Amino acid sequence: MSQVIPYARRLAATGMLLLAGFAAAQESALPSASVIEEDAEISGSRLELRVLADEGGRIDRFRLKNGTSNMTGAQGLLIEGFGTPSRYVPARQVDARLEAVDNPSGRPVLRYSYLCEGPNIDGLQAVRVMEPFPDETGMRVTWTVKNTGGEAQWLAPWVGADVLPGAAARPGDHMDLATDRGITRVNRTGYHLAVRNWIAATDPEARETLYAVFHADQLHAFLVLWDEKSVQRGFQASMCPMMLRPGDTWSTTYRLAMVRGLTHVNFATDELAVQLDYASGQLVALLAATRELRNAEIEARVVAENGRVWKLPRKRFDANPDKLIRCTYDWEAPGEGAYDFLARIYLDGRPFPLGADTGSPHGGIDARFDVGTP
Numbered sequence: 001m002s003q004v005i006p007y008a009r010r011l012a013a014t015g016m017l018l019l020a021g022f023a024a025a026q027e028s029a030l031p032s033a034s035v036i037e038e039d040a041e042i043s044g045s046r047l048e049l050r051v052l053a054d055e056g057g058r059i060d061r062f063r064l065k066n067g068t069s070n071m072t073g074a075q076g077l078l079i080e081g082f083g084t085p086s087r088y089v090p091a092r093q094v095d096a097r098l099e100a101v102d103n104p105s106g107r108p109v110l111r112y113s114y115l116c117e118g119p120n121i122d123g124l125q126a127v128r129v130m131e132p133f134p135d136e137t138g139m140r141v142t143w144t145v146k147n148t149g150g151e152a153q154w155l156a157p158w159v160g161a162d163v164l165p166g167a168a169a170r171p172g173d174h175m176d177l178a179t180d181r182g183i184t185r186v187n188r189t190g191y192h193l194a195v196r197n198w199i200a201a202t203d204p205e206a207r208e209t210l211y212a213v214f215h216a217d218q219l220h221a222f223l224v225l226w227d228e229k230s231v232q233r234g235f236q237a238s239m240c241p242m243m244l245r246p247g248d249t250w251s252t253t254y255r256l257a258m259v260r261g262l263t264h265v266n267f268a269t270d271e272l273a274v275q276l277d278y279a280s281g282q283l284v285a286l287l288a289a290t291r292e293l294r295n296a297e298i299e300a301r302v303v304a305e306n307g308r309v310w311k312l313p314r315k316r317f318d319a320n321p322d323k324l325i326r327c328t329y330d331w332e333a334p335g336e337g338a339y340d341f342l343a344r345i346y347l348d349g350r351p352f353p354l355g356a357d358t359g360s361p362h363g364g365i366d367a368r369f370d371v372g373t374p
Helices: none
Strands: 002-005 033-036 039-043 047-051 059-064 072-082 093-101 109-116 124-132 138-147 153-155 157-163 174-179 182-186 190-193 198-203 208-213 219-226 233-239 242-244 249-260 272-279 282-289 293-304 309-311 315-319 325-330 337-347 365-371
Touching (some): 047 124, 047 138, 072 124, 072 233, 138 157, 157 249, 182 190, 198 233, 249 272, 249 282, 272 365, 282 293, 282 315, 282 337, 293 325, 315 325
Parallel strands (some): 002 039
Antiparallel strands (some): 033 093, 039 047, 059 072, 138 249, 153 242, 157 233, 174 198, 190 219, 208 249, 219 233, 282 325, 293 315, 337 365
């Protein structure tokens, strides 16, 4: 059985403002919540998901209302663990519970908490707050770990996901991520240094993408997990390790989102994903938004490896998750090589910073594309 969590939650008329986040330093400030004994199902206008109450609070269903049945693999999303290279998965979770948090905005907020027991994780108290957005195709996750034990612990946190965009394994499936070699299309298992803070899994036949954006100040590397002989398509995002002393708290925020219409990804952030293609003197930028962006403009330029800059004309558009935006620029590349596509988004004529939740250093689009074989 599953418990359906509606987007409009009735709040007690106390006249008090209830916090919707997790304040690790002030446990008394935690918002009130009710325990959920069954799996929690959330269905918005664009997004549908299910959180498992008894299996680590993982998501085993994550889909677009206008898309395929499910974009998660067998292991699900929101897998958490500690340790490198020996990974201590907190399978021993004491006092684990899933709760529905009272939220004055009316949208559902779920909280999953547990105490870790085991070598090198003893005394770690973990709290994960999950916030799906009703009119978007993504969600925000805040993961907080506090050392409630009596000794310091070397903390190397990671977040994992088993993904299956298009709800089936196909030969053309791949993951895109930015590395020191540029945008890399990956279809084999291996570690990659995180040059940017996003990773995207795409089924080009179904034109469906599930991507994650992690906090730019905390991400260290990606491990792509890819079994060519099975349906396994997954990744682990490794955060920068640290020493967590007794009483200390560490917290990170990341995003999960789904978009349709792309065959590959050159850039992704909280609000949108971008595909870039160049051919015959034309550069095409496809923008797939996770939310509505009305009266928007994009101001872009192309930068060559030698520093030469081409300013591109402004483009106006209205975006939403059901509408793929195509921006075509008449631009002739002077030769083969790697080029940067740098852009800013404006709403109603004012700058609209992207990636505020995930620590974007500039609030804009910072993508790379290749011309020829550089």
